[in-house]
Amino acid sequence: MRNSKQHAPRLVCLLAKHMTKLIGLSLVxxxxxxxxxxxxxxxxxxxxxxxxxxxxxxxxxxxxNDEANxxxxxxxxxxxxxxxxxxxxxxxxxxALARYNPDGSLDDGTPCRRRARNAAW
Numbered sequence: 001m002r003n004s005k006q007h008a009p010r011l012v013c014l015l016a017k018h019m020t021k022l023i024g025l026s027l028v029x030x031x032x033x034x035x036x037x038x039x040x041x042x043x044x045x046x047x048x049x050x051x052x053x054x055x056x057x058x059x060x061x062x063x064x065n066d067e068a069n070x071x072x073x074x075x076x077x078x079x080x081x082x083x084x085x086x087x088x089x090x091x092x093x094x095x096a097l098a099r100y101n102p103d104g105s106l107d108d109g110t111p112c113r114r115r116a117r118n119a120a121w
Contacts, residue, residue: 052104059098059106061085066096077102
């Protein structure tokens with residue numbers, strides 16, 4: 001995974017079937033990567049292009065600096081990412097939580113809506 005000023009991986013979650021999920025820092029969004037460890041069709045370390053946009057998913061909450069700090073992959077393949085979102089209106093950091101389908105799209109199902117946030121101190 002190449003590092004850039006806009007996206008920086010910081011935590012990895014190892015999965016079965018030679019896959020990893022990474023979360024990272026982004027200037028404007030929660031960030032989730034899906035990376036291949038080793039498959040017949042891709043070299044180890046390549047992004048999984050079937051996940052999100054070229055292997056990367058970002059979720060913006062307020063347009064400020066957002067940071068992902070934890071990721072859990074559920075048994076159904078959905079990923080839950082937790083972190084904070086900088087509220088550009090109140091200048092506070094809010095708790096941020098998003099759940100994604102295995103393809104990287106936001107989960108619209110109940111009980112978890114697309115994304116949630118609440119004030120954090």
